[in-house]
Amino acid sequence: MPAIFPRWTNNVTILLGLGAPMFGASLIFSIWYWFSPLYTDVGYRPVQPVAYSHKLHVDELGLDCRYCHNTVERSAHAAIPPTATCMNCHALVKSTLEGQGAKAARLEKVRESFETGKAIEWVRVHQLPDFAYFDHSAHVAAGVGCASCHGRVDQMVVVEMEQPLSMSWCLDCHRDPKPNLRPLDQVTNMNWDPAAQSYDPDRDPQRTRKVDPPVHCSGCHR
């Protein structure tokens, strides 16, 4: 009787027995690793239409975050500033840079936007899913520093995502917010290092309420 299955097929069972779990494990690993926001989102650094440097403006010139993102204490959004905010300074800066060619050209889009009324199309860096409702004002009022979620923006020439902004990452802090709280007047201070200070929010007289972030679904999902 001729052999229907050649000899090598004897190994198929063994190979499958070894290979299938391996394959399964690698599938799980690859989804866990490559599909997680930690991989897909952290380090996202899109090219912006205007080469705005936070390092220059914040670190070197010493602008406070709220000079531009001035809605952060009152609204869910820390809104991208209107072009007019840029022009507060650059209306004057422009003249001193007259004739410097390349440097002045960087501002071309800003001036054009200001003159035409057409918005600059910034690319969104920190993006949550539509079903998650994050509110900046609540976090600022609780004393969560800008740097806690956005990283050292003052050191970034081009802004990138430093944290995964995933749900588990949010919940880590919502379950135990203390390590990320700082004095209410230090929220925008990029150099304030929580590790170096021994700050206890419970003993801060400036705080009128105990921070008790929601961990139930409707706290963030409406």
Next chain:
Amino acid sequence: MKKLQVIRSGKSEHTHTHEHAHSHAHEHPTTPSTTRGSSYWRSLETKGGVDDAAWREFPEDADKLEIPADGVSRRRFFGLMGSGAALAGIASSTTGCIRKPKENILPFTERPEDMIPGQALHYSSAFQIGDTVEGILVESQDGRPMKIEGNPKHPGSQGGTNVLAQASVLDLYDPDRSRTAVVAGAAVPLSGPLGPLPPELEAGLSGFSSSGGQGLALVLPLILSPTERSLLADIKRRLPNVRVFLDDAFAPLNSVTAAEKIGGPGARYRYSMLGAKVVFSADCNFFGFEPDATRLSREWSRARRIVKPEDEMSRVYYAEPTFTTAGAMADHRVRLRSADMGEALLVLAHELAGTARGPVDLASLPQGTVDETAKQMLAVLAKDLIAAGPGQSVILVGERQPAWVHELGLAINAALGNVDRTVRWVVDPTAPAMEPLSALAEGLRAGAITSVFAIGTNPAYDGGGDLGLAELLAASGVTLWHAGLYRDETGAAAALHLPLSHDLEAWGDVQGPDGTVTVRQPLIEPLHGSVSRTELFAWLASGQWIDGYSLIKGQWMQFAGAAFTDAAWRKWLHDGVVTERPGLTAPTLAGWAQVAADVSSRPAPIPADAWEVNLVLDAKVGDGRFANNVWLQEAPEPMTKIVWDNAALISNKSAKALGVGIGDLVTVSVDGRQITIPVFIAPGQVDQTITISLGYGRRILPHHENGKAAVTTDGAGFNAYPLRSAANPWFAAGQVSVAGGRYRIVTTQDYGLMKPTTGNETIDATAYGTFPERPIVLEATREDYSHDPDFVDKANLMPQERLQHLWDPPKLEGLHQWGMSIDLNLCNGCNVCVVACQAENNIPVVGKEQVGNNREMHWVRIDRYFRGDEDNPTAVLQPMACQHCESAPCETVCPVAATVHSPEGLNEMTYNRCIGTRYCSNNCPYKVRRFNFFNYNTNLRPSTFWNEDTDGAWLRQMQKNQNVTIRFRGVMEKCTYCVQRINQAKIAAHVRGTDVIEDGEIKSACSQVCPTGAVVFGNIADPKSRVSIAKRSSRDYSVLSDLNVHPRTTYLARIRNVHPDLPRPIPDLPGHAAPAHAPEAGHGAHGEGEHGAHAENQPHPEHGGH
């Protein structure tokens, strides 16, 4: 008549759906069984000899997930999307795996003052329909108006709105709106409100200015704008020969005629229910579209909000031909033909004649004749009116009644001392003289009118009937111009059509019936470069284009004179009320002599053997101008629960006599004009009368860039205007005959009944009837309530010791505990909350087909339960939304914990976790969970990959509330207590540095708009909050309390303030019925047993024993 949907009486499976698979073989039992436990019933099918379809868990079509192949009606398209959208979904999801799609942020170049992205702003404005003016606050999210609230500072609104105002924001974004001018059938885009106009228009006007407007007719709605009135006077100065006609079914023509006869030119009166202890309404549905209904509802609610049995409560008597919500809320209701309302008032006048003296000698009026039941009620009413004392009562006469009945009502009110108290007279000195449409028809026939300019009106549609305006306007010698929101019937026939701005796009002003003036602010630039009515008036008056802002502000500079300051102007805009305006004066009532003359010369009543054909404004679409508003189309008619259609309402007896059932087509004819329309059997309808609502059977042309063949409203309902005549616009004698054929009418509520199993396959209604009545709606007469203030507790079927939890209920440790109280004594089922919820929570519209499959998505449904006799029942209305049970049955069955409890007592629904098992819905005892069977929101995405957006997806997106997730196919949703508002208030409190949210800071969308304040929402952990106070009332009960689920929404039982001398409309409370009033009542004429309806309402056996 289009007959596309009409299914000839055949075997089409479609016809026999659950709702009204009305089988003619089934005879309804004429005497309901006295052993019935449940005296409440939802519809005739479910009462008594039930046809099996009503018990069926799913309608026949519900298992069909395919899309019906015929694309005839666009109503079906909602949620039934083709493969294009699905493919787009796949494309975006594969790329989305790698990273979220790239998103741009486009900041302002200069951000307007006060505008904070993400923070909503509210602007005051006003909504006007007919003589009703409501101040509104429009919520604007990032520049997009998305929600309308009532303005608490405005007397016509007092914080509430009517359903039309609530839904009007959707019209702004309606993709079917006209977007271009149309000249001779070709689109002419407008570059903006002040851009160049079609030269034809300019040429036409200059032609008229030389002839002084000879042959020109303006057809306008009721004009209440001071600026427009003044411009209209300017138009008449410039074009002295122009004629102005009024075309507005909402305009209170009859009461104005009556008022002017008695009080002279410009005299107007309006009712008030403040301080009215006894109210008689002659067919005046003060919860519907009667003038100023929102204010009347508010005032009515003040005398109905009782906490203790001893509290003052008004008593409402009601006479009407068709069961309306006001009839359901009345303490005593009689069925009376519209034609007999005047007769009833005459009977009442003679009952009062001995005691009440007024400017008209009531005894000298002719005698009226009504049936015995009505007579009995009127006799008691007369006594009650006298007992209430002068100025403590009001007789309301409905707008459908002819002028002489209004005059009679005014005379009786005057005799009762109600003038200046509950009937308030004013003179409206600037009211423009406008001719009726019949004069327009005459002028067109005679050739005196050669050009017609319809501005915001639709005479080709609503000038039907004996006027025949559609034909007259289409005649060759007539030039027709039209300006409107839509290219409607008139726009289609017009040589020139202009798109008109929506009220939210245009500056304007409006004067309420009490003289309160509001400046309407626009919330957004005109979306389609349209012009506003005020601007059009100014152009007619001057030949110049002046922008609305300059017009309105300039006019008010003139009106206010020296009192005008920029600060005042800003305050007017902010508050929504103009203060620098002299109040209206009261007229001298010198024309009372006219009343007796007009009553004596009243037309002969409709003979008893003829059919009375009643036309009413539709509770959904009004007179038709809201026909393309899908929110309104899908909001069930409050009593019949019909969606997307109108029907001929007739009584059960009349239906049997005709041999028709629900959905059978009949031909209704008045003076030889006829329409064919399906029948709907309406309990509480007077026999031999038929009621048809206007506003359906519209034909709107899609706007020009739209490649579509039809608009949303196409195919909805039947046009009843052909039955209208100039002489009898609201009711007339007519004939009804069977036409043959059927039409599918879809209603909500009449499904999802439980069929108890008895082990016997042939279950009859009596088996169901032996079950004890469960506490769903509870009501009692005031007398019973005072004898037994805790009657609601006795309705609980389970003894307290048996109420035990299967699991430990969730621990509720939050600082705030949210709860709601709904007062059934105040809820009149006006649907405002349903639409407000839809607007606030991005609830999709699913269309007639899907509602027919029991898949409506409303988070709030208003249940209507009939009780008693099937011809003359009483009714209770009960809003039902998620009850936020503390030990919620839905939570325990969810396999993925998508519905869980928050520490503040909210039953949360987490869409992104939901996998759509629908277990929660199956386990919900209140049936308030809604499942997205389809992706109902695909119409928010342009159907092409290009951004051309011919189907209006971007427009639809603009209305959506950005604080609420848009739900996708396959997820469950339900009332969240407006968790977005709760969270926003909490965040605002945290920013202030506190945890405490004050009472009243959060209002759910339903409680905010409720005109009667029936819905109260708040923190039940705070004993001083309004909701806590409401819940402490002895009327407070929870629905199905025997389930021990501890709902957070509880209800306050309905109390009927029954007059002891009249038969009780509802049965006595079980247990203590007989001793409660037999020995002590002592009124001999108790009427027990002598009244048919009463005898059938036996108390339930062994019910209160627990």
